[in-house]
Amino acid sequence: MSNSSTITEFLLLAFADTRELQLLHFALFLGIYLAALLGNGLILSAVACHHRLHTPMYFFLLNLALLDLGCISTTLPKAMANALWDTRAISYQGCAAQVFLFVFLMSAEYSLLTVMAYDRYVAFCKPLHYGSLLGSRACAQMAAAAWGSGFLNAVLHTANTFSLPLCRGNAVDQFFCEIPQILKLSCSDSYLREVGALIFTVCLAFGCFIFIVLSYMQIFRAVLRSPSEQGRYKAFSTCLPHLAVVSLFLSTIIFAYFKPPSISSPALHLVVSLLYSVLPPAVNPVLYSMRNKVLKNAVRKLFQERELQSSKRAPEVRTVNYIAHSRVPYFEGHPQAATVRAPEMDMPNNQQMPNRSSVSEFLLLAFADTRDLQLLHFALLLGIYLAALLGNGLILSAVACHHRLHTPMYFFLLNLALLDVGSISTTLPKAMANALWDTRAISYQGCAAQVFLFVFLIASDFYVLTVMAYDRYVAICKPLHYGSLLGSRACAQMAAAAWGSGFLNAVLHTANTFSLPLCHGNAVDQFFCEIPHILKLSCSDSDYLKEVRLLVVSACLALVCFVFIVVSYVHIFRAVLRMPSEQGRHKAFSTCLPHLAVVSLFVSTAILAYLKPPSISSPSLDLVVSFLYSVVPPAVNPLIYSLRNQELKATLKKLILVVIFT
Numbered sequence: 001m002s003n004s005s006t007i008t009e010f011l012l013l014a015f016a017d018t019r020e021l022q023l024l025h026f027a028l029f030l031g032i033y034l035a036a037l038l039g040n041g042l043i044l045s046a047v048a049c050h051h052r053l054h055t056p057m058y059f060f061l062l063n064l065a066l067l068d069l070g071c072i073s074t075t076l077p078k079a080m081a082n083a084l085w086d087t088r089a090i091s092y093q094g095c096a097a098q099v100f101l102f103v104f105l106m107s108a109e110y111s112l113l114t115v116m117a118y119d120r121y122v123a124f125c126k127p128l129h130y131g132s133l134l135g136s137r138a139c140a141q142m143a144a145a146a147w148g149s150g151f152l153n154a155v156l157h158t159a160n161t162f163s164l165p166l167c168r169g170n171a172v173d174q175f176f177c178e179i180p181q182i183l184k185l186s187c188s189d190s191y192l193r194e195v196g197a198l199i200f201t202v203c204l205a206f207g208c209f210i211f212i213v214l215s216y217m218q219i220f221r222a223v224l225r226s227p228s229e230q231g232r233y234k235a236f237s238t239c240l241p242h243l244a245v246v247s248l249f250l251s252t253i254i255f256a257y258f259k260p261p262s263i264s265s266p267a268l269h270l271v272v273s274l275l276y277s278v279l280p281p282a283v284n285p286v287l288y289s290m291r292n293k294v295l296k297n298a299v300r301k302l303f304q305e306r307e308l309q310s311s312k313r314a315p316e317v318r319t320v321n322y323i324a325h326s327r328v329p330y331f332e333g334h335p336q337a338a339t340v341r342a343p344e345m346d347m348p349n350n351q352q353m354p355n356r357s358s359v360s361e362f363l364l365l366a367f368a369d370t371r372d373l374q375l376l377h378f379a380l381l382l383g384i385y386l387a388a389l390l391g392n393g394l395i396l397s398a399v400a401c402h403h404r405l406h407t408p409m410y411f412f413l414l415n416l417a418l419l420d421v422g423s424i425s426t427t428l429p430k431a432m433a434n435a436l437w438d439t440r441a442i443s444y445q446g447c448a449a450q451v452f453l454f455v456f457l458i459a460s461d462f463y464v465l466t467v468m469a470y471d472r473y474v475a476i477c478k479p480l481h482y483g484s485l486l487g488s489r490a491c492a493q494m495a496a497a498a499w500g501s502g503f504l505n506a507v508l509h510t511a512n513t514f515s516l517p518l519c520h521g522n523a524v525d526q527f528f529c530e531i532p533h534i535l536k537l538s539c540s541d542s543d544y545l546k547e548v549r550l551l552v553v554s555a556c557l558a559l560v561c562f563v564f565i566v567v568s569y570v571h572i573f574r575a576v577l578r579m580p581s582e583q584g585r586h587k588a589f590s591t592c593l594p595h596l597a598v599v600s601l602f603v604s605t606a607i608l609a610y611l612k613p614p615s616i617s618s619p620s621l622d623l624v625v626s627f628l629y630s631v632v633p634p635a636v637n638p639l640i641y642s643l644r645n646q647e648l649k650a651t652l653k654k655l656i657l658v659v660i661f662t
Contacts, residue, residue: 010095010182011088011171013270015079019086026083032282033076034386039285040065046298053298056134057123060116061288061295063143064245067112068281071105074098075176075277082175085653095177100158102176102277106253107201108150113246114208115142120239121215124222153201160197173269176277181269212246244287249280359537362447363440363523365619367431371438378435384635385428391638392417398651405651408486409475412468413641415495416598419464420634423457426450427528427630434527447529452510454528454630459554460502461633465599466561467494472592473568477575505554512547525619526626533622565599594641598633601640605629 015025047053047062078098082088090098122133161179167187174181179198216239223235253276288295367377399405399414430450434440442450474485513531519539526533535547569592576588605628641648 007092007166007170009089009091009170010177012079012082012090012177013173013175014088015083015175015270022083022086026080029076029080029083031383032278033072033080034383036072036282036285037069038382038386040069040281043285043288043295044069046295046301050298050301052294056119056130056139057116058295059139060112060119060143063112063146064109064116064284067105067109068284071102071109072278072281074101074105079175081653090177095172095182096158096162098177099161099179099182100154103157103179104150104154106150106277107153108147110205110208110249111146111149112143113249114212115146117212117215117246118142120219124219124235124239156197157201174273175270176273178273209250216243245280245284249276359444359518359522361441361443361522362529362534364431364434364442364529365525365527365623366440367435367527367623374435374438378432381428381432381435384631385424385432388424388635388638389421392421392634395638395641395648396421398648402651402654405648408471408482408491409468410648411491412464412471412495415464415498416461416468416637419457419461420637423454423461424631424634426453426457431527442529447524447534448510448514450529451513451531451534452506455509455531456502456506458502458630459505460499462558462561462602463498463501464495465595465602466565467498468595469565469568469599470494472595473572476572476588476592509547509550509554512550516547525622527623528626528630530626562599562603569596597640598637601636602629602633605632 014022016022043065044062047058047065075098078090078094119134122130126133157179161182164183164186166182166185168185170185172178172181173184183195219235219239223232223239226232226235255272255275366374368374395417396414399410399417427450430442430446471486474482478485509531513534516535516538518534518537520537522537524530524533525536531547531551572588572592576585576592579585579588605625608625608628
């Protein structure tokens, strides 16, 4: 009987038996996976975007980062899905695809590490021939050879392995499909053919290893003869990371495949396979950036580039300094000078200047003063941001890709997820950049853009929540009229009204706020540009009160929406409690309670932020409450909506499995 007809799926090794440990493993793998994506993604972006890094060494490093991303994405997502959904199954086709991709990417990575050793050898031992031996054409050919050899290797081993008849069950003692574990299931001596192919591959790998060792022996001999200490440091800064990567890769894979059978066990298989399949892709970016100042500077510039582009200021006004009382001009920097605008005008020192010329940037509130705490805050914010992107991204993908969720409720949920992604992306990236680079500045234009986008997205978010309350009211209290009241056209119009009202709200408040003259400094006591804190810098009482009145009008509209939501839910719960079917009540609560939880979280935190008594106000408290209403809701909304909604959970599970194995 053919192989594929006897086995339709394999059972992978479970990380744990208890649910708590499974979720712990999921969280651990998610952290490792996101760290690997971030690190390798930064290297890819830095090398691609900076012309200074368009050299053979960084070209090969870019290829290595690509292979690392592919390699860790072949194994970890399926392992995370199994841990999250408490399953072990992988389809026969999925297992074959995993074997092929893993062998392809790992083989190509090892071949590329060999090429990188040759690159370093030529750079240090034959520097005069570097341009001719490693030109653009030669580099492209060597990279193509590395990828091509990996592809051929993968085709050979995958075809050989999955042509074997399997008769010893379908349990693979590994968290991913690994060739040695699949060979154990074979019932034919023909598995010796695949063993022979593995031995041939090992011999080629050993030949590459000998080449790498000989290359580095020549490199270190040349480096130690260098008279310049700076030259030796530069050589070691580029060679040692590569040597560390090769050593880590080889030591873990040799231990995985050549450990004595006497110490073999499923738990040990699991640990050593993690060491050679997960660890190198995750730590390679760290190894390459630890001693490589050029790469570190390029990554730093990559973070700063967006801010530098957005901080192109208006043409600078020439300033001179006047000593008080004497009116004698001095250049900037004089100890008694007071800076004023316009060189020809004799202005009094207490006269206020126009807003744009007096404030060109704002200083945001820092999360911490010490560098260690700043980096800790950066890591925390990065985790929250990635979790928000992942959660909302999964909801967007699930609703967009599955026709079963093409209903009004999920259409509005899709809009809510879009707004959540936008609102958290307006505030957190700048806060993370400030914490990472130890700065507080944001340009005038950047602050105005942040205020506009934040008000637009938050206001639209609240209006969408109001529309969602109406959707639930009609679905439960007037189910026979649901199709007519909430058809496709009506849903699109309500969503457009929510986005449009948010846009008008943002235009009104942003134009009003940034037309005010500011004379109380430029320090904003918040981690992002927030209207109440900018109003504190205003020196015009009449203009200030005009914006305050607008805020009061917006608050009244928000209160009307909130009352509408409350009244809708009063009717909903009355209708639900009259339902004779327990299953119907459960379904109603499973769709209504998440929405009510989101509204309660959003409204309670926003009210606490804007309406807390002035007597208890302080910079640290402002920071906490603004964090609660601007960051927490977008991050936890996906979790709230997927906790009790079985339909959404099932769709998300299918989506993850489809992404992994399609």
